[in-house]
Amino acid sequence: MIAEVIVDISTAEVDRVFDYRLPDTLKVGLGQRVLAPFGRMTVEGFIIALKETSEIPDKLKDIIEPLDDYAVVSTELLGLLDFMTAQYHLRKVDVLRLFIPAEMRRGRIKELNKRFAALKAEYRGQDPSGFIKKSAVAQNELFAYLNQVQSAGVAELNRNFSAAALKNLEARGIVELFETAVARTPYRDETGTREKEVVLTEAQSRVAKAVAAATDGVFLLHGVTGSGKTEVYMHCISEVLRQGKTAVMLVPEISLTPQVLRVFRGRFGQKVALLHSGLSAGERFDEWRRLLSGEAVVAVGARSAVFAPVQNLGLLIIDEEHDHSYISESNPRYHTIEVAKRRARLSGCPLLLGSATPSIESYYAAKQREYTLLELPERINRRPLPDITIVNMCKEVYEGNDGIFSRAMRAALTDCMGKGDQAIVFINRRGYASFMLCPECGYVAKCADCDVSLVYHKEDHTLKCHYCGNRYPVLTACPSCRSERIRRGFVGTEQVAEALKAMFPGKKVLRMDNDTTRTKDAHATILKAFSSGEAAILVGTQMIAKGHDFPDVTLVGIVDADLSLHFADFRSFERTFQLITQVSGRAGRDKKPGSVVLQTYSPNHYVYRFAVTGDYRGFFDKECNLREVTKYPPFSRIIRVLVTSSDEALAGRVLKGIFEELTQGLANERRALAYFAAMKSPVKRIKGAHRVQILLRLTRDFDKLTALVYNTVDRHAVKNAACFVEINPNSLY
Ligand code: ADP
Ligand code: ZN
Ligand code: ZN
Numbered sequence: 001m002i003a004e005v006i007v008d009i010s011t012a013e014v015d016r017v018f019d020y021r022l023p024d025t026l027k028v029g030l031g032q033r034v035l036a037p038f039g040r041m042t043v044e045g046f047i048i049a050l051k052e053t054s055e056i057p058d059k060l061k062d063i064i065e066p067l068d069d070y071a072v073v074s075t076e077l078l079g080l081l082d083f084m085t086a087q088y089h090l091r092k093v094d095v096l097r098l099f100i101p102a103e104m105r106r107g108r109i110k111e112l113n114k115r116f117a118a119l120k121a122e123y124r125g126q127d128p129s130g131f132i133k134k135s136a137v138a139q140n141e142l143f144a145y146l147n148q149v150q151s152a153g154v155a156e157l158n159r160n161f162s163a164a165a166l167k168n169l170e171a172r173g174i175v176e177l178f179e180t181a182v183a184r185t186p187y188r189d190e191t192g193t194r195e196k197e198v199v200l201t202e203a204q205s206r207v208a209k210a211v212a213a214a215t216d217g218v219f220l221l222h223g224v225t226g227s228g229k230t231e232v233y234m235h236c237i238s239e240v241l242r243q244g245k246t247a248v249m250l251v252p253e254i255s256l257t258p259q260v261l262r263v264f265r266g267r268f269g270q271k272v273a274l275l276h277s278g279l280s281a282g283e284r285f286d287e288w289r290r291l292l293s294g295e296a297v298v299a300v301g302a303r304s305a306v307f308a309p310v311q312n313l314g315l316l317i318i319d320e321e322h323d324h325s326y327i328s329e330s331n332p333r334y335h336t337i338e339v340a341k342r343r344a345r346l347s348g349c350p351l352l353l354g355s356a357t358p359s360i361e362s363y364y365a366a367k368q369r370e371y372t373l374l375e376l377p378e379r380i381n382r383r384p385l386p387d388i389t390i391v392n393m394c395k396e397v398y399e400g401n402d403g404i405f406s407r408a409m410r411a412a413l414t415d416c417m418g419k420g421d422q423a424i425v426f427i428n429r430r431g432y433a434s435f436m437l438c439p440e441c442g443y444v445a446k447c448a449d450c451d452v453s454l455v456y457h458k459e460d461h462t463l464k465c466h467y468c469g470n471r472y473p474v475l476t477a478c479p480s481c482r483s484e485r486i487r488r489g490f491v492g493t494e495q496v497a498e499a500l501k502a503m504f505p506g507k508k509v510l511r512m513d514n515d516t517t518r519t520k521d522a523h524a525t526i527l528k529a530f531s532s533g534e535a536a537i538l539v540g541t542q543m544i545a546k547g548h549d550f551p552d553v554t555l556v557g558i559v560d561a562d563l564s565l566h567f568a569d570f571r572s573f574e575r576t577f578q579l580i581t582q583v584s585g586r587a588g589r590d591k592k593p594g595s596v597v598l599q600t601y602s603p604n605h606y607v608y609r610f611a612v613t614g615d616y617r618g619f620f621d622k623e624c625n626l627r628e629v630t631k632y633p634p635f636s637r638i639i640r641v642l643v644t645s646s647d648e649a650l651a652g653r654v655l656k657g658i659f660e661e662l663t664q665g666l667a668n669e670r671r672a673l674a675y676f677a678a679m680k681s682p683v684k685r686i687k688g689a690h691r692v693q694i695l696l697r698l699t700r701d702f703d704k705l706t707a708l709v710y711n712t713v714d715r716h717a718v719k720n721a722a723c724f725v726e727i728n729p730n731s732l733y
Contacts, residue, residue: 118150120176173581217371221355222374222378228376232376250336276305425540426539577623
């Protein structure tokens with residue numbers, strides 16, 4: 001037998017299949033990892049196909065041995081391998097690496113084996129007086145215990161009994177020791193609360209039935225916040241499990257909270273496995289193993305869980321499908337929804353996308369009947385969506401209030417606190433007071449290595465670069481004009497939290513952003529403190545916008561809604577609309593009605609007009625129209641070729657070479673091009689690397705022209721400069 005092997009080395013030169021002879025003595029099959037000779041080295045590799053003969057039979061070497069005694073890649077995932085390498089121009093090995101826990105490579109992790117002790121069969125249930133002296137108290141105690149529990153971990157026994165006694169009994173052949181694999185379970189303490197059995201509403205059942213009846217296709221569930229989407233997902237999963245199949249549900253990393261897990265554990269117990277980056281390497285490996293072995297049949301996780309090693313997949317769900325974390329922005333670059341569509345097709349199961357604010361692309365696909373649209377237009381129990389009040393901050397400033405909070409916001413907060421309710425205050429920027437700027441000459445403090453403004457952090461009184469992490473001392477005078485009036489510009493989470501503490505001295509204020517959630521459990525601890533009612537106000541960035549269900553929150557304050565509006569990006573209106581809808585959706589989810597106060601300097605912008613009435617469809621129509629006229633996705637495909645190098649001239653030369661060749665290659669494709677130009681990137685430098693780019697917008701022949709771009713870029717690969725091709729990226733910075 002001949003095995004086709006991909007070796008675990010990521011370079012362009014070895015990105016192909018190598019044939020090896022499979023000795024009959026080895027028990028190795030498709031999808032297994034093996035050790036193989038490679039030149040003068042020994043390398044790890046993946047068997048991706050088996051065949052009878054090879055084209056180069058004389059030169060073949062033998063596979064040395066398998067690395068595991070099971071296949072790590074199923075045939076279904078091998079199907080995805082072909083799709084992803086073709087679609088995203090990826091190296092095979094980079095895709096294969098996505099399929100297994102990173103730490104498995106080079107043997108950095110294995111199953112955790114624990115040593116156990118048990119009585120030998122012939123001694124079980126015996127009276128020990130015949131073979132243990134009465135005076136050997138410790139031995140008698142240990143014997144009695146093991147007789148009762150059958151077996152116990154050696155470490156545990158040594159803690160609770162005499163280690164010498166265990167040694168003695170083992171030496172005399174009364175006790176035997178053995179090793180067994182045990183699973184490291186993440187959040188072991190979250191056993192899950194068995195909640196009230198929920199009966200689906202009529203609208204929910206309609207959705208669940210449509211999905212249950214399908215054996216393929218893509219469904220887009222547009223359900224307002226609090227309409228019971230999660231409940232529908234769980235119902236659909238139960239249905240699939242009943243048929244003996246498995247399910248995968250993806251959620252944005254940020255909303256993978258212990259709260260979500262608790263709900264799933266409560267419903268599905270140990271049948272759920274969790275996959276995300278917050279787990280320890282050992283936990284991640286064990287959860288992955290539980291899915292591979294079929295012990296767990298529901299995978300819940302972030303983006304990469306789309307590669308969960310389950311067999312016999314019956315349903316794939318992507319919650320908050322509009323979330324930007326589903327687009328991978330570093331190698332390997334891929335679009336999770338596209339990959340999920342392909343996986344569902346390979347498994348013969350439906351794909352369910354859900355959101356309160358679907359992406360323009362997805363909703364457009366539903367309108368074109370590529371997807372089946374399902375709707376939950378009302379909240380559970382007809383609870384009203386919160387009232388949104390827009391405050392014109394220009395007017396506020398004009399009338400003499402230049403504080404963080406408008407008068408309306410203060411009044412609403414005071415009212416909410418007076419009633420003993422909870423409030424969420426949202427600000428889309430971390431740090432205390434963002435930029436340092438000079439009011440005399442307009443100087444803004446920037447990072448020396450990156451072309452971005454520095455952000456002031458009060459906790460350690462430094463300026464930080466959010467791109468590279470560099471720190472700088474705070475400026476006391478403007479480096480450009482020497483003015484000492486240099487000051488901090490806008491408002492951040494820290495400053496908002498402080499202002500609230502000053503306003504409500506008797507109330508506890510919590511803050512949640514990247515700075516307060518560095519440690520593994522910080523996220524969970526803050527959410528727990530807030531949901532227990534210990535704190536009255538939660539201040540945070542978009543981290544607090546998603547998924548949370550706090551019944552006592554009746555007020556949501558949006559301090560500065562415009563922050564994402566003014567990014568020069570074609571998705572900035574969409575993002576702002578999504579963000580406002582998501583944050584507002586945290587208010588009034590239970591019996592008490594909710595309200596939202598939104599502060600803006602652009603009160604007449606259509607994003608706000610549609611957000612206030614919760615009119616997704618109105619927003620979609622307007623936005624879609626704009627995209628059609630200006631030729632942006634879904635009416636075009638954006639390709640960005642990004643070249644970066646610490647050598648500015650080199651980056652420029654490489655870009656020029658690519659641009660000239662593309663210009664020739666595309667000479668006869670003028671009509672497929674809505675835009676084609678080379679330029680500096682909006683952020684000209686990150687971590688010392690200069691950034692230049694080519695932007696293309698294609699209106700047709702997507703695959704053919706994308707392949708042309710990929711191949712052109714490949715031909716210009718040089719040392720000391722990196723080239724990336726991005727398709728419809730999240731941002732164009
Ligand atoms: P979404 O995911 O759409 O924001 P959730 O699924 O979190 O909404 O549901 C919102 C709230 O309504 C939750 O507290 C949930 O337990 C409750 N809920 C959902 N479906 C039902 C139902 N059929 N009957 C009663 N309560 C429900
Ligand atoms: Zn920097
Ligand atoms: Zn100045």
